[in-house]
Amino acid sequence: MARITHGLSTSHIPAIGAMVDQGRTDEPYWQPIFEGYQWTKDYVAQEKPDVVILVYNDHASAFDMKFIPTFAIGCSDEFRPADEGWGPRPVPPVPGHPDLAWHIAQSCILDEFDITIINEMEVDHGLTVPMDVFFDSKDNKTPAQWPVKVVPVAVNVVTYPPPSGNRCWMLGEAIARAVESYPEDLNVHIWGTGGMSHQLQGPRAGLINKEWDQRFLDLMTSDPQKLRTIEHIEYLRETGSEGIEMVMWLIMRGALQGKVTELHRHYHVPCSNTALGHIVLKNEVAETVVA
Incomplete structure (x- = not known):
């Protein structure tokens, strides 16, 4: 059967992509940011996941105010980079895994999750x-083609109301059940993206809350159930208007189903005007099943 072996999370700061595209990753400002990911690059290359379920939010590229799904799943063979105002990024199309994506969609919908x-x-x-x-x-260059298939899961954290952390956790659990019922033997990763603390506009623009971010990272392993109860107003107050993106990390954590081992952590400020956070978790439940 398919199994989710690891959960990864990272901020998805757009300036990181711009530095990759412009070949500026070795500049003094950016070097420590990219160095913090090298361990994970090496580990992922060693683990060779077959599929990544990538939880992210769209930034008015695929969706706009006419159509705002709370949760959506991409079931295509391929996903091309969007034009975000200055042309599409010079990265290869992202290959999909439509069979697994449709299976997850069916399983989640029958599990009472209305996913688009x-x-x-x-x-x-x-x-x-x-x-x-x-x-x-x-050398931090984008490869000619991506070495993995991707099932994109898009979450609305741009327009109020976003889903609660608890609902995101429960979706993660539903995704894990879907993956476990897929008959092909696949090594699956699930990645939660976005955050950490940041605000891009208004009087609090540039807000970064290191203490809150570090506590969130600690709880991912030490007491993840506490993360389910964080209310929207706390994210807004403590982490800025864009900190709500961290609910997407809870989809990843809910999909790991229990005991995890933290393998790597990277936290750096500032990255652009944002706190950058990253963690790698090994799913001990999956390890037990495989053994």
Whole structure:
């Protein structure tokens, strides 16, 4: 059967993608940011996942105010980079896994999650930046083609109301049940993206809350159930207007179903005007099943 072996999370700061595209990753400002991902790049290359379920949010590229799904799943063979105002990023199209995606959609819908099925969708930096920081060559160049198939799961964290952390956790659990019932033997990763603390506008623009971010990272392993109860107003107050993106990390954590081992952590400020956070978790439940 398919199994979710690891959960990864990372910020998806658009400036990271711009630095990759412009070949500026070795500049003094950016070097420590990219160095913090090198361990994970090496580990992912060693683990060779067959599929990544990538949880991200669209930034008015595929969706706009006419159509705002709370949860959506991409079921296409391929997802092309979106034009975010200055032309599509020079990265290869992202290959999909439509069979697994449709299976997850069916399983989640029958599991009483009303997830929107998308058969044609472009993807923006919310998805391509995580691909950059986890899959590239030693010199931080985008590969000619991505070495993994991707099932995109888009979450609305742009327009109120976003889903609660608890609902995101429960979707993660439903995705895990779907993957476990898929008959093909696949090594599956699930990645939660977005955050950490940041605000891009208004009087609090540039807000970064290191203490809150570090506590969130700690709880991912020490007491993840506490993360389910964080209310929207706390994210807004403590982490800025864009910190709500961290509910997407809870989809990843809910899909790991129990005991995890933290393998790597990277936290850096500032990255652009944002706190950058990243963590790698090994799913001990999956390890037990495989053994």
